[in-house]
Amino acid sequence: MKITALPLTAKQGKKKYYMCLYEGIRNAVLAGHMKRGDQLPSIRQAAKQLSLSRTTIESAYQRLCMEGLIIASAQRGYFVDVDEQQVQMRKAIIAANTPPQTKETYKDLRSSSMDATMFDDALWLHYLKDVLAQKQWIMSYGDPQGELRLRKALLQYSYAMRGVLCKEDQIVVGANFQSLLYLICSLYEGKRSVGMERGGFVQGEQVFRDCGFTIAYLDYDEQGITRRSLQEQPIGILYINTASCGTRKQALSAKRRDELLAYAREHEVLLLEDDHNGELRYQSRLHPAIQGFDMGKQVIYMRSFSKLLLPSVRMSFMVLNEKLHHTYQQRKQNYHPSSSKIEQLAFANYLSDGHMEKKIYRMRRRYEEKSTALMQLWKERLPKETIVLDESALQLLFYPKRDPDCYVRSAEAVDILIQRQRDASIALSFAAHTKEEIMAIMNELIDVWQKDQLV
Amino acid sequence: MKITALPLTAKQGKKKYYMCLYEGIRNAVLAGHMKRGDQLPSIRQAAKQLSLSRTTIESAYQRLCMEGLIIASAQRGYFVDVDEQQVQMRKAIIAANTPPQTKETYKDLRSSSMDATMFDDALWLHYLKDVLAQKQWIMSYGDPQGELRLRKALLQYSYAMRGVLCKEDQIVVGANFQSLLYLICSLYEGKRSVGMERGGFVQGEQVFRDCGFTIAYLDYDEQGITRRSLQEQPIGILYINTASCGTRKQALSAKRRDELLAYAREHEVLLLEDDHNGELRYQSRLHPAIQGFDMGKQVIYMRSFSKLLLPSVRMSFMVLNEKLHHTYQQRKQNYHPSSSKIEQLAFANYLSDGHMEKKIYRMRRRYEEKSTALMQLWKERLPKETIVLDESALQLLFYPKRDPDCYVRSAEAVDILIQRQRDASIALSFAAHTKEEIMAIMNELIDVWQKDQLV
Numbered sequence: 001m002k003i004t005a006l007p008l009t010a011k012q013g014k015k016k017y018y019m020c021l022y023e024g025i026r027n028a029v030l031a032g033h034m035k036r037g038d039q040l041p042s043i044r045q046a047a048k049q050l051s052l053s054r055t056t057i058e059s060a061y062q063r064l065c066m067e068g069l070i071i072a073s074a075q076r077g078y079f080v081d082v083d084e085q086q087v088q089m090r091k092a093i094i095a096a097n098t099p100p101q102t103k104e105t106y107k108d109l110r111s112s113s114m115d116a117t118m119f120d121d122a123l124w125l126h127y128l129k130d131v132l133a134q135k136q137w138i139m140s141y142g143d144p145q146g147e148l149r150l151r152k153a154l155l156q157y158s159y160a161m162r163g164v165l166c167k168e169d170q171i172v173v174g175a176n177f178q179s180l181l182y183l184i185c186s187l188y189e190g191k192r193s194v195g196m197e198r199g200g201f202v203q204g205e206q207v208f209r210d211c212g213f214t215i216a217y218l219d220y221d222e223q224g225i226t227r228r229s230l231q232e233q234p235i236g237i238l239y240i241n242t243a244s245c246g247t248r249k250q251a252l253s254a255k256r257r258d259e260l261l262a263y264a265r266e267h268e269v270l271l272l273e274d275d276h277n278g279e280l281r282y283q284s285r286l287h288p289a290i291q292g293f294d295m296g297k298q299v300i301y302m303r304s305f306s307k308l309l310l311p312s313v314r315m316s317f318m319v320l321n322e323k324l325h326h327t328y329q330q331r332k333q334n335y336h337p338s339s340s341k342i343e344q345l346a347f348a349n350y351l352s353d354g355h356m357e358k359k360i361y362r363m364r365r366r367y368e369e370k371s372t373a374l375m376q377l378w379k380e381r382l383p384k385e386t387i388v389l390d391e392s393a394l395q396l397l398f399y400p401k402r403d404p405d406c407y408v409r410s411a412e413a414v415d416i417l418i419q420r421q422r423d424a425s426i427a428l429s430f431a432a433h434t435k436e437e438i439m440a441i442m443n444e445l446i447d448v449w450q451k452d453q454l455v
Numbered sequence: 456m457k458i459t460a461l462p463l464t465a466k467q468g469k470k471k472y473y474m475c476l477y478e479g480i481r482n483a484v485l486a487g488h489m490k491r492g493d494q495l496p497s498i499r500q501a502a503k504q505l506s507l508s509r510t511t512i513e514s515a516y517q518r519l520c521m522e523g524l525i526i527a528s529a530q531r532g533y534f535v536d537v538d539e540q541q542v543q544m545r546k547a548i549i550a551a552n553t554p555p556q557t558k559e560t561y562k563d564l565r566s567s568s569m570d571a572t573m574f575d576d577a578l579w580l581h582y583l584k585d586v587l588a589q590k591q592w593i594m595s596y597g598d599p600q601g602e603l604r605l606r607k608a609l610l611q612y613s614y615a616m617r618g619v620l621c622k623e624d625q626i627v628v629g630a631n632f633q634s635l636l637y638l639i640c641s642l643y644e645g646k647r648s649v650g651m652e653r654g655g656f657v658q659g660e661q662v663f664r665d666c667g668f669t670i671a672y673l674d675y676d677e678q679g680i681t682r683r684s685l686q687e688q689p690i691g692i693l694y695i696n697t698a699s700c701g702t703r704k705q706a707l708s709a710k711r712r713d714e715l716l717a718y719a720r721e722h723e724v725l726l727l728e729d730d731h732n733g734e735l736r737y738q739s740r741l742h743p744a745i746q747g748f749d750m751g752k753q754v755i756y757m758r759s760f761s762k763l764l765l766p767s768v769r770m771s772f773m774v775l776n777e778k779l780h781h782t783y784q785q786r787k788q789n790y791h792p793s794s795s796k797i798e799q800l801a802f803a804n805y806l807s808d809g810h811m812e813k814k815i816y817r818m819r820r821r822y823e824e825k826s827t828a829l830m831q832l833w834k835e836r837l838p839k840e841t842i843v844l845d846e847s848a849l850q851l852l853f854y855p856k857r858d859p860d861c862y863v864r865s866a867e868a869v870d871i872l873i874q875r876q877r878d879a880s881i882a883l884s885f886a887a888h889t890k891e892e893i894m895a896i897m898n899e900l901i902d903v904w905q906k907d908q909l910v
Contacts, residue, residue: 066734068618068743071709085750089620096623097611099807100603113595121587128583132576138767139887140568148555159548163523165541168551175630175769175794182637186665206789210641210666254526279521288523295540312593312796314630334661339630340795341767352554432594 001038006046017052018059025060029069029082030091040070040078107441110419113432114311114394118363123355124310127346134345142341144332146173146317150348154317157351161279161360163288164301166319172328173317175339177304178207180318183335184237184300185211187324188270191236197225197246199422204239213237220246223256230263237270242290243278243392251278251287251392261290264298270321275303277392279360282368284391296322305347307394307431308356308363313343367394370435374442381446382455394431397421402454410452416445456493461501472507473514480515484524484537485546495525495533562896565874566850568887569766573818578810579765582801589800597796599787601628601772605803609772612806616734616815618743619756621774627783628772630794632759633662635773638790639692639755640666642779643725646691652680652701654877659694668692675701678711685718692725697745698733698847706733706742706847716745719753725776730758732847734815737823739846751777760802762849762886763811763818768798822849825890829897836901837910849886852876857909865907871900 007024011017028034041049046057061078064070069090071081082090132138145151151168158164174180181204194208198217205215213236219229224245230238238260242252252260264271273290291301304316320328328335338344350356371389374396378387386399400407404420411418419427428445430438449455462479466472483489496504501512516533519525524545526536537545587593600606606623613619629635636659649663653672660670668691674684679700685693693715697707707715719726728745746756759771775783783790793799805811826844829851833842841854855862859875866873874882883900885893904910 062741063615065741066616066618066743067614068620068747072740083748086620086747089750090614092622093610093614093620096607098607100607116590116594119590119594121590121593125584125587128587129580132580132583135571135574135576138576138765139571139574141761141766142769152551152553152555155548156552159522159545160518161521163521165523165544165548167547175634176791178637178791179630179634182633182662182665186661202789203791206641206786207637210637212667285527285529286517286520288521292523292541293538295544306596310593310797311596314597314793314795331661334657336631336633336658338769340769340798342765343795343798 001035003034003038003040006041006050007033008050016056018056018063021050021052021057021060022063025064026067026069029080030087030094032087034080036080036082036084038080040080042077107414107416107444108432109428109430109441109445110417113429114307115366115432115434117434118359118366119310124346124350127350128342130349131342131345137345138342142338142344144336144338146171146338147341147344147348150344150351151317153348153351157356158289158301158319161357162275163292164319165292166296166301170296170320170325171317172320172337173315173339173344174337175316176314177302177316178203179337180302180316181207182211183328183337184272184318184324185213186335187320187327188237189327190268190270191234193233193235194237194239195225195230195233195235196239197241201239201241202422208237222246222248223250223253225260227259227263234267235269237272238264239272239274241274241276242287243274243276243280244390247388249388249390249393249397250284251281252290254287257287257290257293261294261298269298270324271299273299273301275301277307277394278303280308280363280367280392280394282364282391283371283389291319294321296325300324305356308360309347309350313347314339315343315347367391367430370430370438371396373435373439374430377439377442377446381443385455388425390427393427393429395427395429397425397427399425400454406452407449407454410448410454411445414444414448416441416448418445456490458489458493458495461496461505462488463505471511473511473518476505476507476512476515477518480519481522481524484535485542485549487542489535491535491537491539493535495535497532562869562871562899563887564883564885564896564900565872566848566882566884566886568884569762569849570821570887570889572889573814573821574765579801579805582805583797585804586797586800592800593797597793597799599791599793601626601793602796602799602803605799605806606772608803608806612811613744613756613774616812617730618747619774620747621751621756625751625775625780626772627775627792628770628794628799629792630771631769632757632771633658634792635757635771636662637666638783638792639727639773639779640668641790642775642782643692644782645723645725646689648688648690649692649694650680650685650688650690651694652696656694656696657877663692677701677703678705678708680715682714682718685715689722690724692727693719694727694729696729696731697742698729698731698735699845702843704843704845704848704852705739706736707745709742712742712745712748716749716753724753725779726754728754728756730756732762732849733758735763735818735822735847735849737819737846738826738844746774749776751780755779760811763815764802764805768802769794770798770802821890822846822885825885825893826851828890828894829885832894832897832901836898840910843880845882848882848884850882850884852880852882854880855909861907862904862909865903865909866900869899869903871896871903873900 007028008020009023011020043057047054070078151171155168192213194213195216195218197220216233218225245252275289291299301319388397462483463475464478498512502509525533606626610623647668649668650671650673652675671688673680700707730744746754756774843852845852
């Protein structure tokens with residue numbers, strides 16, 4: 001059928017004529033008044049009929065083409081091109097055009113946030129603004145390895161704060177931990193088996209599995225993975241969260257570190273050091289990273305800054321050892337794990353100006369206060385329950401005597417969100433709340449558990 | 456040896472005493488005056504000797520511990536702990552603490568930048584500022600699937616501009632294309648072989664290889680991959696850059712699209728549609744995305760916004776088909792490909808306010824002007840050479856008669872940077888320069904090639 005009269009929606013306010021025509025035709029098509037194969041007037045005809053400019057008609061038709069409602073056929077004209085099947089879907093999409101409501105849960109003790117008072121948004125905005133003013137920086141793609149300015153800043157920071165010894169060329173920046181792990185799996189050529197503590201490293205295990213690795217869960221004691229468990233299972237890569245090892249969730253001891261390094265050298269095992277907030281010690285003694293003791297042989301150092309800078313900025317990096325660095329150099333152009341160049345450059349300047357270091361000192365004081373008060377509360381109210389402070393993860397781990405799910409459900413009844421861990425413990429993060437807030441929530445939690453006779 | 460006198464560097468300006476002590480000891484250790492095993496005075500002794508507070512001494516010692524220069528041994532005290540081997544490396548790191556110089560190359564025709572006049576940095580900063588003001592947004596980790604607000608905005612944009620038909624739940628946001636491809640490889644369970652045009656998709660091929668796929672390079676004609684070549688090699692996934700197909704680098708035609716869709720259905724092949732700047736048509740006709748013709752069966756729609764928004768902001772997304780979406784829902788918590796939450800939310804609001812759409816219209820006009828002028832120049836000055844306009848990639852492809860490397864070297868002599876492609880063409884990007892600039896550079900390029908008798 002040839003369409004002769006084109007429908008327009010009402011012209012309101014600043015709405016342009018091409019939008020009125022576009023909407024008119026769209027509505028007619030979606031209501032079934034125009035059907036697949038119907039021919040629209042030519043641009044010239046429509047312009048004459050409606051007393052509108054050709055450009056207006058062309059803009060409306062172009063928009064309908066983009067949306068897939070009509071099709072332009074060379075020499076023949078414009079035709080309605082909507083599948084009956086698609087109409088419902090199209091209507092649903094158009095109707096769904098409302099911004100989502102943000103739902104806030106105040107009493108969330110899952111480890112997904114941090115204390116808002118620890119972040120200086122004006123300062124961060126200042127650094128972003130500085131970078132955006134440098135057009136020659138922001139108009140081009142970034143270095144796939146990470147911005148040189150950031151790698152230099154990371155080198156200095158990691159040396160001063162963690163004793164990491166490397167060159168900036170060994171550093172690779174990634175948007176997230178998984179990107180970096182995929183890169184390691186791609187560069188690594190040895191035995192495709194990874195050893196680790198059984199625990200919460202779900203996203204890492206997924207990467208290893210995707211790349212054809214098997215996962216070996218190794219036994220651990222108070223101090224972490226034991227030498228004996230390593231001898232039982234032959235592995236190619238050993239993954240350790242060096243800031244939170246074993247049942248006591250403490251930093252890797254110097255003795256265990258030397259044992260693991262000796263083992264890694266002897267068996268040519270690649271040691272992945274996940275230094276998760278390693279500098280965030282506030283109850284126990286600081287240990288520098290293992291990487292500094294290895295001289296680039298067996299250790300790859302990895303970490304993110306989510307919990308230290310801002311969870312909403314995703315920034316990770318790693319320090320490759322000599323061997324993987326050599327392979328990386330040869331096929332560097334095959335990878336681009338990096339994140340926003342703007343945030344990289346802002347973070348580089350933030351680091352170089354010493355703000356991260358100052359922030360770490362502030363955080364240590366803050367978290368020392370919080371964790372001391374919380375451990376005290378537990379000791380007083382529930383002296384017979386097992387609770388462990390996982391310092392670098394900014395959480396308490398509670399090992400309940402009964403099924404952890406009962407505790408989670410009981411807490412839900414008073415709107416407290418907590419999470420069961422894979423080792424049957426319950427994580428209680430104190431990162432997101434002020435001391436006063438977290439004390440109140442924790443008291444409420446213990447109250448409800450007592451009421452439900454769980455503790 | 457027991458150290459009795461501790462060295463301090465000079466106190467200048469605002470430098471704190473703990474830094475003077477830290478630097479003094481660090482310098483002494485790195486100069487070899489203090490050696491491994493030497494014992495430092497206790498905190499109490501040092502405070503008395505130097506008439507400084509205990510906190511000052513403790514801060515200095517703590518910093519030395521973090522850097523790995525001294526070690527704290529329980530009950531025994533503090534000892535120098537520097538390996539002779541590491542000293543050189545430590546000195547090099549400390550000496551390297553200078554910010555890098557940014558080197559700018561003006562005449563860069565490799566496709567790594569965009570025209571600075573196309574970006575409104577004040578507007579983008581406004582959106583970033585808005586997000587940073589929302590503390591409840593930025594203090595928490597993002598949704599691993601991508602922010603709901605962004606997914607809703609992408610749904611509307613992709614529907615209006617590309618005819619994509621989906622629900623927001625099918626959308627997954629990633630920091631970069633590689634993150635999303637790894638995710639697809641992880642979710643996909645069919646035949647591990649990918650078909651594609653032989654060409655510049657190096658980073659994609661790396662991902663497929665890492666995940667155990669073989670790559671089949673398929674024959675193509677003017678319009679892209681041919682039906683016949685598909686029949687010759689059995690594949691599980693078919694990757695197509697639908698905005699730039701075949702030897703003419705044009706959008707996939709409706710006829711070829713229907714052929715490929717029919718083939719994909721018949722053989723249960725997953726079709727990866729890389730809609731690279733698909734809306735950026737300024738010389739040829741617009742085609743909506745294939746995805747809208749498939750009803751979620753065989754097509755996964757993917758794209759990035761680097762060239763449209765800003766190359767330094769890295770933001771990609773994909774629309775999963777029903778099958779992979781189902782698998783994704785079951786193990787969603789295993790993946791987190793996403794990028795900066797701040798940039799995601801800023802981009803969501805930027806999209807919803809219609810800025811991207813307006814920008815596309817501006818870009819179309821700008822690139823139409825540039826490309827028309829450039830094609831005219833080539834036609835006039837070098838009528839016998841082969842040049843193809845690759846619209847969506849914002850570049851000309853020059854197919855030289857002789858070895859491409861000769862042309863690259865010749866250009867280098869006048870500081871023009873160009874790149875040889877894998878199909879032996881030379882890419883000449885016109886994205887980064889204004890019309891006047893690019894015309895001048897192109898004339899200079901043709902001059903030097905004529906002088907070197909290459910054209």
